[in-house]
Amino acid sequence: MSEPVRLNLPLDKSQLANLKAGQEVRLTGPCYTMRDAGHARALEALEHTGELPFGLAGQTLFYAGPTPAAAGRPLGSVGPTTASRMDFATPQLMQAGIAACIGKGKRNQAVIDACVENCAVYFAAVGGIAALLAKHVTASETVAWDDLGTEALRRIMLDDFPVFVAVDTAGRDLYRAIENGEDI
Amino acid sequence: MEDENMPAAQPGALTADAVADAVYRAVRRCATHLRPDVLAAMQAARKDETQPRAQSVLDCLLENARIGQEDGVPICQDTGTCWVRLEVGEELLIPGNILSGVNDAVARAYTDGRLRMSVVADALLDRTNTGDNTPAFAEIALRPGRGATLHVLLKGGGSDNASRVVMLAPGAGWEGVKKVVLDCVREKAANACPPLIVGVGVGATFDKVAGLAKHALLREVGAPAASPRAAEREAELLSAINATGIGPAALGGGATALAVHLETAPCHIAALPVAVNMGCSAMRSASIELIDWGEGK
Numbered sequence: 046m047s048e049p050v051r052l053n054l055p056l057d058k059s060q061l062a063n064l065k066a067g068q069e070v071r072l073t074g075p076c077y078t079m080r081d082a083g084h085a086r087a088l089e090a091l092e093h094t095g096e097l098p099f100g101l102a103g104q105t106l107f108y109a110g111p112t113p114a115a116a117g118r119p120l121g122s123v124g125p126t127t128a129s130r131m132d133f134a135t136p137q138l139m140q141a142g143i144a145a146c147i148g149k150g151k152r153n154q155a156v157i158d159a160c161v162e163n164c165a166v167y168f169a170a171v172g173g174i175a176a177l178l179a180k181h182v183t184a185s186e187t188v189a190w191d192d193l194g195t196e197a198l199r200r201i202m203l204d205d206f207p208v209f210v211a212v213d214t215a216g217r218d219l220y221r222a223i224e225n226g227e228d229i
Numbered sequence: 230m231e232d233e234n235m236p237a238a239q240p241g242a243l244t245a246d247a248v249a250d251a252v253y254r255a256v257r258r259c260a261t262h263l264r265p266d267v268l269a270a271m272q273a274a275r276k277d278e279t280q281p282r283a284q285s286v287l288d289c290l291l292e293n294a295r296i297g298q299e300d301g302v303p304i305c306q307d308t309g310t311c312w313v314r315l316e317v318g319e320e321l322l323i324p325g326n327i328l329s330g331v332n333d334a335v336a337r338a339y340t341d342g343r344l345r346m347s348v349v350a351d352a353l354l355d356r357t358n359t360g361d362n363t364p365a366f367a368e369i370a371l372r373p374g375r376g377a378t379l380h381v382l383l384k385g386g387g388s389d390n391a392s393r394v395v396m397l398a399p400g401a402g403w404e405g406v407k408k409v410v411l412d413c414v415r416e417k418a419a420n421a422c423p424p425l426i427v428g429v430g431v432g433a434t435f436d437k438v439a440g441l442a443k444h445a446l447l448r449e450v451g452a453p454a455a456s457p458r459a460a461e462r463e464a465e466l467l468s469a470i471n472a473t474g475i476g477p478a479a480l481g482g483g484a485t486a487l488a489v490h491l492e493t494a495p496c497h498i499a500a501l502p503v504a505v506n507m508g509c510s511a512m513r514s515a516s517i518e519l520i521d522w523g524e525g526k
Contacts, residue, residue, distance in 0.1 A: 055322070065289045069282075082356070112303050115343040123305040127387045127420040148422040150479070171478040172288055172387065172422035173510040174293040175306040194358040196347050207289075209282075210482060220419055226474060 054203065055103050056144045061166050063211045066217035067229040070168065076105040076147070078199040080126055083190055084134040091141055099188055099198065102142030109147075110195035111185070114174075119185040120201070124175035125149040128167065132156050139163040149207055151220045161216045169211035169219065179205040187205045243323060243377050243520055246255065249252050249330025251517050252313060252365075255381035259513035263294040265485065266450040267426065267512045274424060274477075274484035283482025287424075290477065290510055305422075305511040309346035309383035311335045312443070313367040318374040328367045347386065350354045353465035353477035376522030380447050381515050388425075388509040391417035394439050397501040400418065406431055407466060412506045414470050414486070419479035425486040426508030427470065433493030435502060442506035445490035447514055454491060463489045477510070 047069075052060055053127040054074030064070065077099075079087065088106050090098040108128055112121035128148025128190040135146065136159035152167055160167060170178065184202040211219045263271075268291075275287040297304035313331055317323060339346060339362040348363065349356040368501060393413055397405045410429055430441025454460040466489040476482025487510075495504060 068472050094243050110306060110345060110347070112308060112345045113343040115302055118302070121343050122297075123308040124306045126307070127390065129420065149422070169478070169480070171289055171480075173305055174289045175298065176296040176302045177289055177293040179302065180296070192287065195494065196358075208288075220479060223476070223479065224415070225476065229481075 049207070051205070053182075055104055056166075058103060058144065058164050060199050061144065062214050064166055064213050066104040066210050066213045066219040066222065068210045068212060069206050072168075072203050072208060073107070075202055076107045076109065077101060077188070077199055077202050078109045078123075078197075079106045080110050081199055082193050082196045084131050084138075086190060088137060089135060089226055095139065097141045097143070101143055105144055106138070106146040107148075107201070109178070111199070112195075114185070118179055119182055120179060122175035122179050123182060123201075124178050125172055127152045129154055129161060135159060139165045150214060151218075155214050157212050157218060160172055160212045160214060164214045166210060166214060167212035168208035170208045178206065231390045234407070243317065243321060243327060244249070245325065247332045247519060248315060248327055248379060249334040251379050251519060252331050252381055253334040253338045253411050255379070256311060256335060256383065257342045257514040258342070259381065259383050259515055260342055260344050261301050263297065263304055264433070264450075264512050264514060266452075267510075268294055269488040270310055270450045271424065271510070274487060278455045278477075278483055279472045280482045281474065282480050283476045283484065286477040286480055286482070287484065288419065293381050299389075303342075303344060305385060305509070305514070306345060307347060307385040307387065308339070308362075309385050309513065310348060310472055311356060311362065311365040311383040312384050313365050314380040315367070315369045316372050316387075317369065317519070318376045318522065319371050320375040321377060328369065331365050332363040332368050335365045336363050338347050372500070373470050374455040375520070375521050376518065377520040378522075381517075382443070383447065383513040385422070385509050385511070386509045388421040391421035391507045392505055394435065394502065394504045396435060399499065401499045401501055403462070405501065409503045410466055410489075410505055411469055411473075413507075414475070415473060417507065418454075418473075418485060421507040422477055422509035422511065423475060423486065424477050424484040425470075426512050427486050428506040428508055429466070429489060429491045430494075430504040430506070431491065432502060433495040434496070434500075437494070437502040438502035439506065440493040441494060442504035445492045446506060446508040446512065448490050450488045455493075459491050459493060463491050466491070474525050
């Protein structure tokens with residue numbers, strides 16, 4: 046495998062256009078955890094005000110609900126949840142300015158189209174390695190929706206966090222390519 | 230499986246306190262320790278894997294298991310719903326509600342272990358997080374004899390969501406069963422965190438076939454199936470699943486599944502119920518003998 050591409054968050058759109066599905070990427074900088082209940086709230090806020098809440102425009106979302114802080118870490122364990130559950134909201138959120146999202150598993154065609162239309166990227170993180178991934182998180186603070194418990198909106202700092210490009214800005218899809226036996 | 234940190238089988242009576250204590254200790258241990266048989270199967274899969282990306286994913290999974298154990302942090306952030314099954318001997322006298330301490334044990338284990346609270350009060354009517362990961366999903370089953378075995382499973386949402394029940398017509402036969410399993414893997418494996426332990430139930434009734442598939446996940450990887458005929462079909466399914474090329478983390482490779490476990494049962498003349506319950510790469514379960522079954526268990 047070739048050396049991973051190293052990118053800083055928030056992402057620069059011009060760099061996103063160069064990424065290709067299948068590439069390994071290491072992300073460093075702030076991103077926001079948001080999952081099922083948070084997506085419903087973000088979408089509601091967007092529909093009411095016409096813009097993303099909490100200055101999320103240009104930011105990267107991580108579909109994750111961490112375990113509580115432990116063992117001297119900012120959070121215990123953290124890893125991606127199934128991304129397709131966010132498909133209902135992702136196209137609108139990308140149109141409103143979300144630059145990228147991190148999750149696991151296949152997306153629907155509307156999300157792939159949204160990646161192309163908005164020069165946005167869907168990154169896949171490996172599921173089941175949450176103790177390891179938490180070592181690549183250096184800070185965590187709750188931004189909003191504390192009532193949701195693990196589903197709260199958190200700003201977390203990534204440090205050389207390992208992901209793969211799953212859907213790129215040209216609409217290439219790593220999961221479907223693998224399914225179809227393509228060498229990617 | 231033997232584990233020095235698990236309570237040892239006790240002679241005599243079974244109490245609600247003993248069950249609760251075993252649940253507490255099993256939850257704490259399972260959250261941070263990959264099942265030893267799954268770890269061994271994953272190490273074997275790493276040796277056989279030829280694709281660089283899949284090798285790298287398996288290395289990460291093995292490293293993750295080491296970190297979880299050494300740092301005492303959960304191996305997966307989804308520390309699951311807590312599924313409990315108590316199997317008791319028909320000859321054993323059980324006082325009152327033997328499961329009465331389970332919810333309290335789960336609440337304490339999830340709080341003390343700094344595990345994730347992932348349960349909402351009602352699926353449809355009130356999706357408020359209950360805050361202590363209760364209720365547990367507990368059941369009791371009778372078996373011949375005088376022993377007692379407790380099974381505890383921390384079941385992640387992603388892998389349970391990737392599961393299904395299908396009521397086939399008997400004419401669909403083995404080919405139909407295979408298709409259900411392979412369709413489920415092709416469509417859902419990426420969400421279930423492969424390499425998988427695939428639990429397959431065939432038979433019983435609409436509600437009970439899912440239980441067969443879930444129960445199948447408890448069996449030690451590498452341990453023999455109930456019958457040689459079941460073992461042959463498990464091998465056939467495993468080979469077909471690993472021929473898909475989906476691989477670890479669904480990022481390509483050979484090890485889509487580490488094992489297929491099949492449990493079969495009688496059923497109605499009109500029926501061929503099939504259930505697939507996906508077990509993720511972070512399979513977390515413990516089976517504890519609370520009371521020795523003695524001879525002929």
